[in-house]
Amino acid sequence: MREFKLWFGLAARLTLGGVLLVAGFLKYDEIDKSQMAVRAYEMLPVSLANFIGIVLPFAEIGMGLLLILGAVTRITAALSALLMVVFVIGISQAWARGLSIDCGCFGGGGQVEPGTANYITPLLRDTGLLALGIYLFRYPQSKFSLDKSSHQNLEKGI
């Protein structure tokens, strides 16, 4: 059972980390669109939304790399889970308020023609990724992880 958990942990790391890395990579050199995507959620003051639009792709790349390599898995998993909660809230409120926006999850973003917005796919995806993040926070040990032999670290909770 323990062995299975380690392999599952690896799969969770690669999935969550892989999605974050790809999402960040598709956005980091299209920062204008990324800023537009964050603004279109109409949740934050414009200047803060623009700042997050710049930082988010790089944060995703960093978190994705750390998860894939298995370094500071627990903290990174917690941050990823938190990020997914924010995404779920953002998409849900856009849906509830009847905004017509592209989620901008993997580039693109901004307003779209009324009636063409798709909120279900990103919501399901982010909920699944949230579950993986929570799992890795609870059980950060996994195969091929740089954290693997640092039992002291795990005991200290980092």
Place this chain on the structure above:
Amino acid sequence: MSAKPQPGKDNFTRNLVIGVVVGVVLIMLVPTIISKQTKLAAKIPASVSAERGYGIVFNEELTGVPVIDIYEDFQCPSCARFEGTQGQYLDSIIEDKKATVVFHTLSFLGTESVLAANAAACSADQGKFLALHKMLYQTQPQENSGAWTNEALVAAGESVGIKSKDYEKCVTTGEYADWVGNVQASAAQSDVNSTPTVFINGKELDRNSYYDAAAFAAAVEQG
């Protein structure tokens, strides 16, 4: 993977990896943040008003007429449709001095948008902005297909009657590239989240009027 823990050694590798990842991300992030700031030293075309979001302004001097702000990207297909529907009307109200019109040439769709916006600014210096504007939309290629090179944009300028060598130099040297960034940064501050976006007297126009000549003209006349 069942090796005995070797805390010292493994911690070193792990900490090194963490340091490298965080370091690389920061090294990429900081220049990006700086590049998105408004560059006050940017060279701007004569017809541009920094107070009006670095847009290219027609009929700046008029008072008591509607102010129409148009945010567009030369590569955006909806903007080509907007120009096709409203272009002639906009030309006529500029000609007849019935409105102040501000064109904000955004560049979020990529490099070729930057080149096109720069060329448009160069054409403004030659008094041919509206002609080139129309020409670029009429011949709009696929997004980032490589069709809009500086050479192609020089040729487009010549085709609308720009003869000056200054235009060619302005296009090929990317004279207004920093200004293009300022236009985009200003649109970001104005919360423009799609193109085209039109403001009349500072109020965002309902999207249903964009492709309807009569509704658009009515909205402009109401102010």
